[in-house]
C-alpha cells in the first residue's frame with residue numbers, strides 16, 4: 001500500500017478508559033475523551049507525568065486492552081487485538097529468557113510460520129544493532145541496553161509499519177540512551193516507520209519527535225500539542241540550541257501548570 | 266563434609282546397639298550382617314544358604330523403578346497438559362478445578378482398595394496408584410506456573426504474531442517448566458510412596474513386595490536392606506531430575 005505522505009495511520013477517537021476494580025470497589029478514569037491522529041511516517045511522543053495514562057493509550061493502540069469508550073482506527077480499520085503490523089517495545093525488553101538472542105529475534109517470523117531466509121535477515125538486524133557476536137548468548141548475559149537492542153531487532157524482524165514504544169530507554173544511562181535514540185531515529189528515517197513514543201523525559205521527546213502530545217493526569221487527557229520544526233536527520237548539536245531550550249520550556253510550562261492546578265485542588 | 270557426619274554417627278549407633286543387644290538378642294542384625302545379606306540379595310548364593318531373597322535384587326528394583334517411571338510419566342503427560350489449560354483458560358479452570366481440588370485431599374492410600382478392585386493383583390494396580398499420587402503435585406505446580414507467566418512476555422509474543430496455541434507451546438510451557446519440574450520432583454516422591462504401598466498389598470513383585478515378605482518371614486536384615494534401597498532409589502531419582510532442571514533452567518533464577 002502506497003500512502004500519501006500525510007495519510008492518517010493511527011486515528012484515536014474520543015478514547016475513554018475506566019478501570020473498574022471490583023475487589024477494591026474503586027473506579028479509575030485513566031483516560032477521558034482523548035483524540036489524536038498520527039500520520040504516515042510521523043514520530044509522535046506522548047509526554048506526561050507518571051500515571052497520566054501514557055501506557056494505557058499505547059496498550060489500547062497495541063490491542064492489549066479493549067477501550068471502555070471511543071475507538072481506535074489503524075489503517076482505516078478498527079483495532080481488534082494485537083497484530084504484527086503494530087510492533088511494541090516495552091519498558092523492560094521482555095525477551096524470552098530461555099531462548100538465545102538469535103532465537104528471540106526469530107520468534108516473530110517463526111510464530112507466523114515463515115520459513116524463508118529468516119536467519120540471514122535476523123543476523124543482518126543483529127549486526128545493525130551491533131550484537132552479531134552475541135547471537136548465541138542468553139538474555140541474562142546481556143546488559144540492559146543490549147537487551148533493549150535485541151528487543152528492537154526482534155521487533156524489526158516482523159517489519160511492522162507502526163512502532164509503539166513505551167519508555168523503552170528509561171532504564172539506560174545517558175550515553176547509551178543517546179546512542180540508541182540515534183539508532184531509532186535512523187530506523188524511523190530509513191524505513192519510514194510511524195512511531196508513537198511514550199516518555200516522561202522532556203529532552204528525549206523534543207530530540208526525537210515531530211510532534212509532542214503533552215498529557216496531564218486525573219483524568220488523563222492531552223493538554224497541549226507541540227510541533228518540533230527541527231529538520232531531520234537530527235544532529236546532536238540540536239540538544240544545546242536555543243530552539244531546543246524553547247521547546248523544552250513550552251513543554252515544562254504545561255507540565256508545571258498541571259502540578260500547580262493539582263496543588264490548588 | 267558436614268553431610269557425612271550424621272550418617273557416620275547413625276552407623277556407629279547402629280553398630281553399638283546391635284553388638285550390645287540393646288533391643289534384645291538377635292533382633293537387630295549388625296551392619297556387617299546386613300551388608301552380607303545385601304550382597305547375597307544382589308549376587309545370590311554367596312553364603313551357600315537357601316534364601317528366597319538371594320539374587321532377586323535387580324529384578325525387583327527394576328520392577329518398582331519401571332512402575333514409578335510409567336506412572337509418573339502418565340501423570341506428567343496429563344498433569345502438564347491439563348495444568349497449562351487450567352492456568353490459561355478461565356473456562357477450563359471452572360470446569361475442572363473444583364472437582365480436582367475436591368479429590369486432591371484424599372490420601373493416596375485411600376485409593377488402594379479401588380485400584381485393587383479395578384485392576385486386581387497386578388502391576389496395573391501399582392501403576393494406577395502411582396499415577397493418582399503423582400498427578401496432583403504435577404497438576405497444581407503446572408497450573409501455578411502457567412498462571413504466573415509475565416504479562417509483558419505474553420503481550421510480546423502476541424504482538425509478534427503468535428496464535429493462542431503457539432503461545433501455549435512456545436511461551437507458557439517453557440516459562441512454566443521450572444515450576445513444572447518442581448511438581449515433577451514432588452510427584453516422583455509421591456510415586457515412591459505409592460509404589461511401595463501398592464506392592465505391599467496388590468502386586469507380587471517389587472520392593473514393596475520384598476518388604477512385606479521380609480516382615481512376614483521376620484527377616485530384619487532384609488527389612489533394613491529394602492528400606493535402604495528404597496531410600497537410595499528415591500534420592501537418586503530426585504537428584505537426577507533436580508540436576509537436570511538446574512542445568513536446563515539456568516535462566517530462571519536470574
Ligand SMILES: Nc1ncnc2c1ncn2[C@@H]1O[C@H](COP(=O)(O)OP(=O)(O)OP(=O)(O)O)[C@@H](O)[C@H]1O
Pocket residue numbers: 019020021028029030048049050051052053054055056057200220
Ligand atoms: N490494569 C489496571 N487496573 C486498574 N488501574 C489501572 C490499570 N492500568 C492502569 N491503571 C491506572 O490508570 C492510570 C494510568 O496508568 P498508566 O500506566 O497508563 O500511566 P502512565 O502514564 O503510563 O504512567 P508511568 O509514566 O508511571 O508509566 C493510573 O492511575 C493507573 O492507576
Ligand SMILES: [Mg+2]
Pocket residue numbers: 054055056166
Ligand atoms: Mg507507563
